[in-house]
Every structure is written in structure tokens, then in C-alpha cells.
Amino acid sequence: MATVGIDSQLCFALYSASRAMTAAYRPILAELDLTYPQYLVMLVLWEERDGVTVRRLGERLHLDSGTLSPLVKRLEVNGLVRRVRSRDDERVVEVTLTAAGRRLEEKAQCIPGRLGAATGITEKQAADLRDAVRQLTDALDASTERELT
Secondary structure, three states: OOOOOHHHOHHHHHHHHHHHHHHHHHHHHHOOOOOHHHHHHHHHHHHHOOOEEHHHHHHHHOOOHHHHHHHHHHHHHOOOEEEEEOOOOOOOEEEEEOHHHHHHHHHHOOHHHHHHHHHOOOHHHHHHHHHHHHHHHHHHHHHHHHHHO
8 A cells, every 4th residue: 555644755756846945045136136936037038038928938847828827927017027018919029139138147157056055065965956857747748748638
């Protein structure tokens, strides 16, 4: 018979790790005046460079527009991004970095190293763990897709 105690549950281990990781980011991101979800939006924008639609941001971050829109609005209020409606289709909103948003990328370069040091694990261990979690996510997403069809 399978154990149902909380400490034997993978879901709880992932939940606890996620909370601990977010907490570790908090003081570092406070120096940049960003929340963790805002930082994730900025990471996508820094990576994509030439502007990203809100839909694309949602796909990359696995967030719906109801969650994403307030994040982007706050980043815009803080002067880091600009939102512009497409001329071709006004339902499409493109998010672009401002000069301040681009400058912030330079300040954020230290974050991965600081977080890596906080974990106490090697780069290889971190990469292996990341890959395993991605594999789990992909399998769960595929399972959910099958159930919906």
C-alpha cells in the first residue's frame, strides 16, 4: 500500500521547493524593485529582445492573461516596459522594453550566480534537476491534454 503521508508526496516536495526558491529570490529582486513574477516577465523580454505579444508571454510563462496583464501593467507603471496595441489587430498587445528595462538587464546579470550560491548545489546538479522537473511538467501537461480530448 502506498504511503499517503505528506513527506512522501512529490507534489509537496515540489511545492516546498518552489516556495523556498521564491523566498530566496525575494531579497535579491527587491534590490531591483521587482517581484519574482515580474522578473520572469523581464527574463522573457530580455531574451526575445524585439517585443513580445502578451499571448507569447503567456505561452512562455504558462500564465493566463488575467494573471499576466496586472504584471505587465505594473512593469509599465514602473517605466520598464511599454504596451502597444497592434495596428493590424487591436486585440493583440505587444510588450517592449524601455531604455530603463534594458538597463535593468545589466543589473540582473548577477542574479543566477547569487541564487546558485544560495542553493549549495553544483551547476550540473541544478541542470539535472531543472531537466527532470521540465520532463515532469511536459508529462503532466501531455496527460492533461489527453484528458481534455
